[in-house]
Amino acid sequence: MNQEQISQILEDELLNKVTKPTRYTGGEYNQVKKDWSTVNTTMAFAFPDVYEVGMSHLGLRILYHLINDQENMLMERVFAPWIDMEEELRKREIPLFSLESRRPLKDFDVIGFTLQYEMSYSNILNMLDLADIPLWSYDRTDEHPLIIAGGPCAVNPEPLADFLDLVILGEGEESLPKLLEAIGNFKQAQGWRRDSQRDSRKALLRELAQLPGIYVPSLYQPHYNDSGHFVSIERIDSTVPAQVSKQVVADLDKAYFPTKSMVPFMGVVHDRIMLEVLRGCSRACRFCQAGSIYRPVRERSMETLKKQAEELIQQTGYDEIALTSLSTADYSCVEPLLKDLLQSHEEKRVGVSLPSLRVDAFSVDLAKEVQKVRKTGLTFAPEAGTQRLRDVINKGVTEEDLMETIEKAFQGGWHTIKLYFMMGLPTEEEEDLEGIARLAEQVAYVGSDIFRSKGIRKAVKVTVSVSSFVPKPQTPFQWEPQDRMALLEEKQQFLKKRIRDRRITYNWHDSKVSFIEAVMAKGDRNLGKVLYKAWENGAKFDGWTEHFRFERWQEAFQAEDIDPEYYAYRKIEYDEPLPWEHLNYGVSRSYLVKEHKKAIESELTDDCRHNKCSACGVCSSLGISVDLRGGDHGQNSDRL
Amino acid sequence: MARIRIAFSKEDPVRWLSHLDTQKAFERALRRAQIPLSYSEGFNPHPKISFASALAVGVVSLGEYVDVEVSQEIEGAEVVKSLQTAMPEGFRIIEATLVPSGQKALMALVNRAQYRIKAPLLKVLDEKTVQDAVVNALSLTNWQVEREGKKGTVIKDIRSGVYELKSSIIENHLLLEMLVQTGSEGNVRPEEVLSIVVQQESLPVNVDRLRILRLGLFVTKGDQLLTPIEVLKAL
Numbered sequence: 001m002n003q004e005q006i007s008q009i010l011e012d013e014l015l016n017k018v019t020k021p022t023r024y025t026g027g028e029y030n031q032v033k034k035d036w037s038t039v040n041t042t043m044a045f046a047f048p049d050v051y052e053v054g055m056s057h058l059g060l061r062i063l064y065h066l067i068n069d070q071e072n073m074l075m076e077r078v079f080a081p082w083i084d085m086e087e088e089l090r091k092r093e094i095p096l097f098s099l100e101s102r103r104p105l106k107d108f109d110v111i112g113f114t115l116q117y118e119m120s121y122s123n124i125l126n127m128l129d130l131a132d133i134p135l136w137s138y139d140r141t142d143e144h145p146l147i148i149a150g151g152p153c154a155v156n157p158e159p160l161a162d163f164l165d166l167v168i169l170g171e172g173e174e175s176l177p178k179l180l181e182a183i184g185n186f187k188q189a190q191g192w193r194r195d196s197q198r199d200s201r202k203a204l205l206r207e208l209a210q211l212p213g214i215y216v217p218s219l220y221q222p223h224y225n226d227s228g229h230f231v232s233i234e235r236i237d238s239t240v241p242a243q244v245s246k247q248v249v250a251d252l253d254k255a256y257f258p259t260k261s262m263v264p265f266m267g268v269v270h271d272r273i274m275l276e277v278l279r280g281c282s283r284a285c286r287f288c289q290a291g292s293i294y295r296p297v298r299e300r301s302m303e304t305l306k307k308q309a310e311e312l313i314q315q316t317g318y319d320e321i322a323l324t325s326l327s328t329a330d331y332s333c334v335e336p337l338l339k340d341l342l343q344s345h346e347e348k349r350v351g352v353s354l355p356s357l358r359v360d361a362f363s364v365d366l367a368k369e370v371q372k373v374r375k376t377g378l379t380f381a382p383e384a385g386t387q388r389l390r391d392v393i394n395k396g397v398t399e400e401d402l403m404e405t406i407e408k409a410f411q412g413g414w415h416t417i418k419l420y421f422m423m424g425l426p427t428e429e430e431e432d433l434e435g436i437a438r439l440a441e442q443v444a445y446v447g448s449d450i451f452r453s454k455g456i457r458k459a460v461k462v463t464v465s466v467s468s469f470v471p472k473p474q475t476p477f478q479w480e481p482q483d484r485m486a487l488l489e490e491k492q493q494f495l496k497k498r499i500r501d502r503r504i505t506y507n508w509h510d511s512k513v514s515f516i517e518a519v520m521a522k523g524d525r526n527l528g529k530v531l532y533k534a535w536e537n538g539a540k541f542d543g544w545t546e547h548f549r550f551e552r553w554q555e556a557f558q559a560e561d562i563d564p565e566y567y568a569y570r571k572i573e574y575d576e577p578l579p580w581e582h583l584n585y586g587v588s589r590s591y592l593v594k595e596h597k598k599a600i601e602s603e604l605t606d607d608c609r610h611n612k613c614s615a616c617g618v619c620s621s622l623g624i625s626v627d628l629r630g631g632d633h634g635q636n637s638d639r640l
Numbered sequence: 641m642a643r644i645r646i647a648f649s650k651e652d653p654v655r656w657l658s659h660l661d662t663q664k665a666f667e668r669a670l671r672r673a674q675i676p677l678s679y680s681e682g683f684n685p686h687p688k689i690s691f692a693s694a695l696a697v698g699v700v701s702l703g704e705y706v707d708v709e710v711s712q713e714i715e716g717a718e719v720v721k722s723l724q725t726a727m728p729e730g731f732r733i734i735e736a737t738l739v740p741s742g743q744k745a746l747m748a749l750v751n752r753a754q755y756r757i758k759a760p761l762l763k764v765l766d767e768k769t770v771q772d773a774v775v776n777a778l779s780l781t782n783w784q785v786e787r788e789g790k791k792g793t794v795i796k797d798i799r800s801g802v803y804e805l806k807s808s809i810i811e812n813h814l815l816l817e818m819l820v821q822t823g824s825e826g827n828v829r830p831e832e833v834l835s836i837v838v839q840q841e842s843l844p845v846n847v848d849r850l851r852i853l854r855l856g857l858f859v860t861k862g863d864q865l866l867t868p869i870e871v872l873k874a875l
């Protein structure tokens with residue numbers, strides 16, 4: 001089926017049958033539709049979740065416009081079709097197609113999946129199947145596109161390794177154009193894809209494996225012992241790099257950032273301008289994978305951000321700018337930037353929002369600045385219920401900080417407070433759970449007291465969300481076991497019984513989802529067959545409670561005779577080999593070990609931004625440095 | 641403070657936008673076009689934009705209207721020019737003109753819609769059969785259709801809201817062109833009219849592949865039909 005036929009059926013038969021047709025129409029303002037005959041390399045960016053989730057991903061926006069700004073290449077988009085659309089596509093045998101040209105995915109040279117979340121892996125398989133592309137990389141020939149992936153979960157892509165031709169480690173701004181260029185050149189020189197008889201795919205992959213940050217899984221061979229447990233992974237010969245290192249943008253201020261950004265028609269999750277003020281976070285919370293993946297901290301300058309904001313407002317027509325990053329309150333120029341943006345665009349009624357707040361008074365002041373009149377809720381993440389456990393995870397938040405913050409928030413007129421916690425953290429005891437309940441109650445009491453003294457009649461609302469700890473690769477807790485499901489459920493019930501206060505709403509996460517997430521996060525290549533089986537059993541949209549079925553996974557583990565508990569519940573010894581250690585994210589093993597030991601001793605580690613370097617190894621190993629733009633914060637800039 | 645009335649079309653691919661999506665698309669386009677909008681007071685300032693009528697998802701329209709309040713007077717031609725470049729593909733800005741003060745809101749004004757509906761025929765049919773169906777249908781005084789309401793299905797008689805109805809066959813498609821009631825007095829949907837016609841002679845049409853086109857929205861003035869822009873010119 002070609003693009004005209006697909007387009008015809010879509011317009012005539014499909015769009016009027018499915019919910020939210022604009023998930024599939026394309027045509028958004030600032031969409032880029034390039035002429036295929038003018039480029040050397042074509043790529044589809046595939047987001048393995050539904051449109052409104054994928055269009056909220058900033059990485060997609062960046063890479064899409066970046067690639068389309070290059071003369072010799074183009075990028076189109078595809079998202080996981082929702083259940084109703086999938087049914088229609090399968091019924092009519094219509095291959096999955098891109099939004100821009102409505103061409104079948106098979107027509108592209110490259111299909112690039114973003115790995116944001118382990119629970120979307122089953123959607124990757126489903127999308128390949130819908131595209132009529134063989135799932136296993138070794139079943140693909142020159143006829144088929146290269147299937148590549150990148151994003152945060154590339155930190156351990158092993159469970160997906162047999163489905164992917166290559167993986168980009170780290171940030172794509174510099175490496176993706178180079179990769180596509182190399183593919184385009186190879187295509188011209190070797191006639192790749194034009195001759196279905198030839199098989200030059202292997203040669204191409206070998207060539208690409210030489211590029212920095214490019215991991216070609218088929219060139220690395222894992223070994224297992226008699227019990228089927230991972231023992232090592234080795235390159236197949238010495239022409240392939242022994243280790244692949246993540247790539248990062250050294251100067252974020254000069255890095256590409258799109259200002260002619262797309263404007264979706266339907267309401268997407270983040271329906272506003274996303275202005276990325278900084279990348280990385282060095283607060284060094286010990287459970288946090290993003291902390292390792294995006295190190296070191298690099299900021300954009302005020303001037304650049306002001307200019308980008310101006311252009312984005314003009315180009316999109318949005319009336320809200322979110323200042324995004326892992327921790328925006330940490331941006332060294334956050335206050336002046338906020339004030340400037342609010343003032344400069346007041347006439348156009350442009351508001352500013354801050355998606356992430358620290359637990360401190362400063363953050364409440366910032367929130368006051370942006371939510372002058374409209375006081376929606378405030379969200380804070382103390383993460384653990386006692387000081388001891390907060391020290392274990394290196395969350396530099398004290399109870400006084402929290403209470404002061406909360407007081408300020410209630411005084412400032414907010415009446416809804418959301419608190420994020422985790423359960424099942426290493427060394428957790430009953431009193432830590434008790435601490436969660438106690439903190440929540442205290443927050444509610446403080447609120448009610450303040451309201452009473454001020455004569456405010458509104459009720460105080462406290463929402464407590466408790467997720468389950470999932471140990472992740474490249475974090476100091478990578479050696480830690482996850483709590484067993486039964487135990488997590490017991491703890492969830494304990495809190496449910498314990499939290500009686502009507503002002504407090506208590507939410508928790510499905511422990512079964514967290515279990516599969518843990519297995520996939522720390523999995524090895526053996527899990528590919530389990531994933532395949534689970535997909536065959538119908539797994540898709542596993543991140544959506546209404547679609548997740550634990551049995552599909554249980555049956556898959558059974559069928560493949562693989563014990564998932566080995567991955568999630570085993571305490572890993574420091575000297576054990578790890579399936580992701582051939583991939584270098586810059587953070588050294590010795591640093592992670594040290595941090596892990598410090599955790600057990602409840603010892604804190606400082607933020608390397610303002611204090612001394614904590615010798616994580618990122619800067620020296622990647623040859624870059626922390627880059628702050630606030631002037632007086634530069635005391636660490638000479639650390640190279 | 642002034643009001644601008646804009647006539648526009650909604651074609652592929654934006655015919656798939658819901659009414660809410662269309663409102664947002666306009667709001668953003670007006671901002672991109674730097675049209676000086678006037679905002680509501682209050683916590684959550686919104687530009688004051690009101691459409692003549694909601695268009696069903698999937699329907700192409702050649703004549704839609706929207707009134708926009710602006711903070712400064714601005715030439716119609718200027719609006720057409722700057723807004724067109726700021727619109728997503730599929731919206732065409734046809735005309736814009738200032739609305740003198742004291743005029744009724746668009747929504748209260750518009751009461752007629754003209755549609756063309758096209759349905760593939762499953763068997764070859766002659767014009768006569770189709771015309772008979774139309775004549776039969778029109779001779780009935782009661783056209784009962786089912787509508788999904790908030791409280792479940794309700795039966796409604798739409799006959800009195802159908803003012804003109806013509807049929808033809810083109811390239812093995814049944815074509816109906818109609819003038820029907822719309823707006824505050826009630827709405828008649830073109831697919832309902834089709835279903836009544838089809839029932840008469842059990843016409844073999846594929847109702848899964850309908851194409852609906854709204855040719856225009858009108859205001860009745862005596863026995864004249866005027867577009868919401870012509871109404872202003874006739875003042």
Ligand code: B12
Nearest residue numbers: 049056057058059112113114116149150151168171172269
């Ligand atoms: C915006 C956002 C969302 C949005 C949009 C979806 C999305 N995934 O982006 C919404 C609100 C919908 C969302 C939902 C969820 N999110 Co979220 N989200 C984020 C957030 C804040 C920013 C992502 C982003 O745009 N980053 C900026 C870009 C520039 O970075 P990037 O994605 O890494 O992309 C760069 C590179 O990785 C690379 N790259 C990325 N993809 C690809 C692909 C290819 C082919 C190539 C070559 C390169 C490449 O190039 C990019 C440019 O350098 C991150 C936290 C953070 N700040 O990173 C969490 C984060 C991704 N989300 C997370 C989670 C848990 C969720 C939810 C599960 C929450 C929930 N319980 O429902 C859902 C899952 C939805 C899903 N399927 O992804 C976690 C993922 C943790 C994990 N891996 O297990 C994160 C890391 C937050 C955290 N610290 O816990 N999220």
Ligand code: SF4
Nearest residue numbers: 296608613614616619
């Ligand atoms: S090497 Fe030092 S300065 Fe660089 S990110 Fe690691 S701890 Fe921070």
